[in-house]
Amino acid sequence: MLTRIRSRFQLSKGEKAYAAAFAIVMTVSGVLTVFVMAGVNSGTGPAAVALPLSGWTVLAGVIGGALALYAARGWLGALGVLGWMRAFVGGIAASLIASVIAGTLISPIYGTFYAPVLLATQFIAFPVLAVGWFAAIFGAHYLMTILQKERFVGFSEDEAARDLTAPLSVLSRVNLYHRTD
Numbered sequence: 001m002l003t004r005i006r007s008r009f010q011l012s013k014g015e016k017a018y019a020a021a022f023a024i025v026m027t028v029s030g031v032l033t034v035f036v037m038a039g040v041n042s043g044t045g046p047a048a049v050a051l052p053l054s055g056w057t058v059l060a061g062v063i064g065g066a067l068a069l070y071a072a073r074g075w076l077g078a079l080g081v082l083g084w085m086r087a088f089v090g091g092i093a094a095s096l097i098a099s100v101i102a103g104t105l106i107s108p109i110y111g112t113f114y115a116p117v118l119l120a121t122q123f124i125a126f127p128v129l130a131v132g133w134f135a136a137i138f139g140a141h142y143l144m145t146i147l148q149k150e151r152f153v154g155f156s157e158d159e160a161a162r163d164l165t166a167p168l169s170v171l172s173r174v175n176l177y178h179r180t181d
Contacts, residue, residue: 014147021076021140022069025094028136029065030058033102035129036115036122057106064102068094069140076137077144079152084141091137095119 011019037057069076075090077083096116103115123130 012147012150014150017143017146021143022066024143025069025136025140026062026065028132029068029098029102030061032119032129032133033057033061033064033106035126036099036118037106039118039122039125060102060105061098063105064098064100065094067101068096068098071097073144076141077148079145079148083145084138087138087141088134090141091134094137095133 034057072090072094075086075093078086096119099115099119100112103111103113103118105111106115123133
């Protein structure tokens with residue numbers, strides 16, 4: 001009984017990779033939010049905004065990154081060259097979505113409208129930030145392809161090891177269980 005309950009909570013290799021993809025994008029999004037907000041706070045002149053850099057700023061970036069990756073998940077994880085091109089478009093969409101969500105959580109009116117502009121200007125001023133963001137997105141895309149491969153095959157390698165029909169020949173599996181390996 002306990003084994004059955006524990007087996008329901010075990011993640012396959014692809015599901016673990018999917019969770020790692022979310023963790024990577026959320027971390028990079030939180031760090032990127034701090035860099036953008038530090039650029040806003042260091043500005044001088046009448047247009048400078050005095051918003052505190054706090055734990056809420058980091059949390060807003062993490063939430064924005066998670067929701068953006070969730071919204072752009074249809075663009076990520078596809079196999080092949082077309083999948084990488086779709087990942088690039090998904091990375092652009094995810095950056096806009098993440099900036100709008102994080103900006104809204106930090107400053108509801110001002111942040112909603114100006115966060116995508118601030119992110120774009122930081123990407124232009126510091127291309128290393130853009131490279132870091134897209135490296136995280138492409139890394140997440142690669143990790144999401146592992147789950148796509150599992151779904152394409154029908155089961156994970158871990159599941160194949162627990163498969164009770166593994167000792168049977170391929171012909172027996174096809175005839176008895178209508179499943180090819």
